Amino acid sequence: ALEVTEGARRLGEPLDSYLRRLMDAGLKTLPGTAAEILDDDIRAVLCPDKIDTEGWLHAHRTAHAVGLRSNVTIMFGAIEQPVHWARHLVRTRTLQEETGGFTEFVPLPFVHMATPLYLQRRCRRGPTFRETLLMHAVGRIAYHGSIDNIQASWVKIGQEG
Known part of the structure; x- marks a missing residue:
């Protein structure tokens, strides 16, 4: 979302128009990057230079309205709570x-x-293995009937995780 909102902003173009031009050039989907945690109090510490919660939601709402599909990410285990x-x-x-x-x-x-953030001792080392399992399980429950594909990033959690 950050990439397309920034691109549209720099060109002074409405986001929907910018997304349509990207689609004409071959764009098929939009990544869910820059979501981190969609809570502005957390974002103010974790990613103050990225778009705010409403900006992320607006970018994906607009992408979906023009016919693009996208994914939802969540980066967890830094400073936030359940x-x-x-x-x-x-x-x-x-x-x-x-x-x-x-x-x-x-x-x-x-x-x-x-x-x-970690080098400044302002965050944790990441989630526990239990928290990682819970995030996937709760995600499956929360999105039941709405988003069927819940992915596990083995690169980040290891092949055993």
């Missing part, structure tokens, strides 16, 4: 109920190595 995960899931499920445009949910465990 209540923030729940808000993220509810906000994206609500958008899915409105548009039907999300094709999968991809929970991404926070990887701390060399991140400024």
